[in-house]
Amino acid sequence: MEEKDISRAVIKRLPRYYRYLGELMEDGVERISSNELSGRMKVTASQIRQDLNNFGGFGQQGYGYNVKYLHSEIAKILGLDRTHTMIILGVGNLGQALANYTQFERQGFKLIGLFDVNPVLKGVSVRGIEVRMIDELPEFIRTHHVEIATLTLPKAKAIEMAKVLVDNGVRAIWNFAHTDLNLSVPPDVIVENVHLSESLMRLSYNLSRYDKDHTEPKKK
Amino acid sequence: MEEKDISRAVIKRLPRYYRYLGELMEDGVERISSNELSGRMKVTASQIRQDLNNFGGFGQQGYGYNVKYLHSEIAKILGLDRTHTMIILGVGNLGQALANYTQFERQGFKLIGLFDVNPVLKGVSVRGIEVRMIDELPEFIRTHHVEIATLTLPKAKAIEMAKVLVDNGVRAIWNFAHTDLNLSVPPDVIVENVHLSESLMRLSYNLSRYDKDHTEPKKK
Numbered sequence: 001m002e003e004k005d006i007s008r009a010v011i012k013r014l015p016r017y018y019r020y021l022g023e024l025m026e027d028g029v030e031r032i033s034s035n036e037l038s039g040r041m042k043v044t045a046s047q048i049r050q051d052l053n054n055f056g057g058f059g060q061q062g063y064g065y066n067v068k069y070l071h072s073e074i075a076k077i078l079g080l081d082r083t084h085t086m087i088i089l090g091v092g093n094l095g096q097a098l099a100n101y102t103q104f105e106r107q108g109f110k111l112i113g114l115f116d117v118n119p120v121l122k123g124v125s126v127r128g129i130e131v132r133m134i135d136e137l138p139e140f141i142r143t144h145h146v147e148i149a150t151l152t153l154p155k156a157k158a159i160e161m162a163k164v165l166v167d168n169g170v171r172a173i174w175n176f177a178h179t180d181l182n183l184s185v186p187p188d189v190i191v192e193n194v195h196l197s198e199s200l201m202r203l204s205y206n207l208s209r210y211d212k213d214h215t216e217p218k219k220k
Numbered sequence: 221m222e223e224k225d226i227s228r229a230v231i232k233r234l235p236r237y238y239r240y241l242g243e244l245m246e247d248g249v250e251r252i253s254s255n256e257l258s259g260r261m262k263v264t265a266s267q268i269r270q271d272l273n274n275f276g277g278f279g280q281q282g283y284g285y286n287v288k289y290l291h292s293e294i295a296k297i298l299g300l301d302r303t304h305t306m307i308i309l310g311v312g313n314l315g316q317a318l319a320n321y322t323q324f325e326r327q328g329f330k331l332i333g334l335f336d337v338n339p340v341l342k343g344v345s346v347r348g349i350e351v352r353m354i355d356e357l358p359e360f361i362r363t364h365h366v367e368i369a370t371l372t373l374p375k376a377k378a379i380e381m382a383k384v385l386v387d388n389g390v391r392a393i394w395n396f397a398h399t400d401l402n403l404s405v406p407p408d409v410i411v412e413n414v415h416l417s418e419s420l421m422r423l424s425y426n427l428s429r430y431d432k433d434h435t436e437p438k439k440k
Contacts, residue, residue, distance in 0.1 A: 199394070205297065
């Protein structure tokens with residue numbers, strides 16, 4: 001399949017299509033029109049058609065989309081048709097929560113290592129994976145194929161460990177530290193930042209707007 | 221201050237400005253030009269000027285922005301100049317991780333309640349807050365002012381509890397369940413969804429693109 005350069009906005013929506021199509025499959029739905037999918041996702045039908053056209057369509061006039069086929073094609077586009085090995089650095093509550101999400105494993109993200117600096121955690125197991133001390137990390141990366149490193153570390157430590165990871169050949173970082181880690185690593189390293197506090201601030205912003213709309217006298 | 225309708229894209233960037241300005245304050249920087257901020261944030265200077273103009277500017281020609289003033293003005297816009305009360309439903313690893321983020325509290329999000337269905341957790345305390353059973357929730361909301369409910373629950377339970385929350389007057393939900401909860405509640409309820417698996421899929425997408433670019437023969 002010939003891929004065009006796909007906009008960030010479309011890529012951002014793809015996992016959502018994937019999730020909705022997965023739900024349709026669970027419900028036993030075999031095909032769906034862009035109009036029905038539109039009603040379900042609250043995205044316009046024309047937006048859906050336009051988005052899916054980026055990947056050569058998949059739809060047939062008067063028939064709609066084959067749910068299973070579209071689901072598997074989007075899986076391929078998202079790289080979910082193969083296994084990705086992952087390690088987690090930082091085995092606090094958040095690190096453990098991520099380690100315990102069996103859903104990630106079902107989507108092909110295979111957890112192969114856990115690392116922390118806290119000696120109390122040494123040898124503790126999460127889902128059968130033993131916590132290693134972080135000084136074992138370079139050796140581990142050299143002897144295992146590590147594709148994704150998840151960082152649930154304080155900011156300064158995350159920046160420091162990102163350097164170790166990159167120097168040892170890890171190319172993708174899933175970052176939960178309170179910093180834009182992509183600015184701290186070479187441009188060819190893939191970084192996905194999850195900024196939970198920014199999400200909470202957007203919520204707070206919307207709450208403030210709501211309060212204003214409901215307490216201030218309306219202007220004409 | 222007169223506020224225009226502000227685009228979602230700008231709102232999305234505001235927490236990032238807030239974070240960078242906070243770092244500048246920690247570094248003792250008192251003023252900064254849009255060019256310097258641009259270099260730091262990897263956003264164009266004209267984008268920065270345009271974004272901040274949405275809020276009436278704050279900048280002065282030839283002087284730049286007063287860091288502390290701009291930080292506090294953005295705090296006001298984001299509703300961070302006052303306290304928001306918050307409860308967490310679901311005290312597993314993720315719920316506990318969120319409960320333990322003291323940073324949220326520093327930003328004005330005050331945790332006042334923890335709820336779970338698991339009787340083993342009854343009476344257990346996280347940061348001095350006792351875990352209550354979820355059947356106590358309606359009574360708790362009636363006797364406490366709860367602004368934000370954080371849901372770290374399985375999807376079906378999250379949808380069920382969202383109804384209970386909304387029926388009892390909670391207006392803002394921070395949702396970590398694998399569903400677009402805004403489609404399950406009335407439109408005036410504020411929902412901020414955090415879809416961790418979608419973030420991981422974007423990472424996977426970028427990894428696949430990278431692999432393709434580096435293994436397939438380049439076309440002219």
